[in-house]
Amino acid sequence: MPIATSPSDLLNQDELLSMSGLDFMTGILNGTLPGPPIANTMGYRLHTVSDGRVTFRGTPEFNVTNPMGTVHGGWYGTLLDSAMACAVMTKVPAGSVYTTLEYKINITRGIPLGMTIDCIGTIDHSGRSTGVAKGEIRGVEDGKLYATGSTTCIIMKLK
Template sequence: MPYAAQTPDDLLPRSEILGMSGLTFMQRVLKGEIAGAPIAATLNFNLLEVEEGRVRFCGTPEFSAMNPSGAVHGGWYGALLDSALGCAVMTKVPQGSVYTTLEYKVNITRAIPLGMFVHCDAVVDHAGRTTSVAHGEIRGAEDGKLYATGSTTCIIMKPG
């Protein structure tokens, strides 16, 4: 079961990350061998499935994710989609490289009710030498309704 880093010391040094493929890294996060991103615990979402070019997250927005008008803040949708989209891209990153988000877009199609359990699926559409593109969606785990879609462009880099 994945776990989120609690302190900077929980995070794997970049040199170790560069020593494995992105797919291996993500599989090890899923198995709980490597700590995941602290933001996942903060925002109450988690990695659920990993395969090459695809990931699934799950999560539930809590009271702390609400905006002043009583709805789930758009940033919660964005953080969940950015995490899933980036992790899908990571599964295609070769050993010795890293990625970062260049841009991402979120389209909220309906409000997620507070406390609703959702799935966020992300799929890589293009994995090139220097850029990758992915798309994803948030759906209710029980009702299957579409709550948001998103897309990203990521840059692939060889540090040093």
């Protein structure tokens, strides 16, 4: 998947508004649309997309640790926000956009550095003006639950 490296790599507003959120997310997954730069920064990538559900796959490395050498809580939060909000995005109609209003995470255990995880976002509700989703981070190899989250997003019709 190509990652945007400058603002000019991203879609302009008219291009974005011309497609549904599911088409947009599918385009990122199949490489016809640029992926978000934060994916490179944080060490994760879009892994699966379907209607109301997305999975990101990532492997935390030393660059995302806190001063104690463990995975920083912001990594969990960023990854969960991405997965949950993108699950909402799959339900956004053409002509609309969304943004996160709030999110909450619960870290249940530390992810070992170098462990590959899946972060799954699943839609609970998608309406005219709000979307609600949940998320979880699980180890790919061990299946253990490492964190959960919930979000509310605002959906805004622009066109």
